[in-house]
Amino acid sequence: MRGDATEPETEAFLAHRNLLFTVAYEMLGSAADAEDVLQETWLQWVKADRGQVRDQRAFLVRITTRQALNRLRTIKRNRETYVGSWLPEPLLTVPDVAEDVELAESVSMALMLVLETLSPTERAVFVLREVFDVDYDEIAAAVGKSSAAVRQIAHRARRHVDARRPRQTASSNEGRAVLESFQRAVETGDPQALLKVLAPQVVLISDGGGIKHAALRPVTGAERVARMFAGGMGKLDGTITTEPTVVNGNPALLVRLDGKIDGVMAIGVEDGRITGLYYVRNPEKLSHVTSATPLTLH
Known part of the structure; x- marks a missing residue:
């Protein structure tokens, strides 16, 4: 050695x-x-x-x-x-990641949550094959399966993910525009403005990890989510500010309480409205939101 x-x-x-x-x-x-x-x-x-x-x-x-x-x-x-809902650890990413549609989708909060529903081997096979285009023989060597078995696993995992992944990926420009509207609505606490930017079946998932206050279960529906933001943000003890950023290649808001980072709120956008809100408040998951993490598919 x-x-x-x-x-x-x-x-x-x-x-x-x-x-x-x-x-x-x-x-x-x-x-x-x-x-x-x-x-x-x-x-x-x-x-x-x-x-x-x-x-x-x-x-x-x-x-x-x-x-x-x-x-x-x-x-x-x-x-x-885990206490409450679990979300992936958010990563501040460079603008190039947002412009790479394939990479941005592969690390998006929405898809990462879908990958959580796969078995460990299914996830490994899916990631290597669908995201990084690794050949079946090489995947087989990595996961300790035959090539034939890996092909079956890949097919099963792909079918599972396709049934659950978002219908489409918004352009980076569309995402930024929706984020700006959402930011204004959150800062003013205007429920009507929130309802305009939220899709009817929007889902809010918040992750406090049992350390920070967060909804223990996903909140579904524009009216319920709007009420939470209109009333909930005002309950935080201190001055709240939000700053547009890019997390996991997708639009997000960096939330500060009295100048200190309190959380990150990533969004998923379809047809000009927010369909998914992913709010990470667990302080143990916020160490990679102040400096960019380089990601690549090659």
Whole structure:
């Protein structure tokens, strides 16, 4: 076992680091866990026999997938006892992510929540095949299944996700315009203005993690959600300000209470109205909303 990495080994790992992080994050929904997986991947990479590695990218993706799959099985059990609704850890992303429609959809709160309903193996196969276009043989090596089994899993997972994913993805310009209208409505507490920007069957999911106040179950319907914002935001003890931002490649509001970050509210948009609101207040999930996290599919 070698404890020190050579410069070429380090350069090779860093060249693929953003890709590996994106793979791990999409599998886990947690930046903190994804970072841990990358550390484990690095340790495996340093110990590997370089002479046996024909494709460095494929090799690193395979290690990352195995490590993430092991971790996913553990954290999936832990999430069963999570207080209230669970949302992915939000990531502040650079504008390029929002312009990449495929990447923005793959890390959106809406799709990440759909991925939570898959089994760990189904999620790994779906992410590698549908998001990163990894071939079946390579996925089979990563998840420890035959290629034939992986094809069946991929088909099943795709059918499951397609039945639950949003109908369409709004353009970044449309998303920004809707966010501006929503921000004005929230800041004024005007229920009528909120009703104009919310789709009739909008769903609000809030995540306080048992640390901050949040609705324990999803709130459905424009009138109920509008009432919560019209009355609920005013109940926070302090001065509330909101700032437009881009989280997980999609429009969001950074919410501050007396100047300190209190939460992040991401939105999903269809036909010019908000269909999904994802409000993360759990302070343990807000460490990646002040500086951008680079993500990539390549």
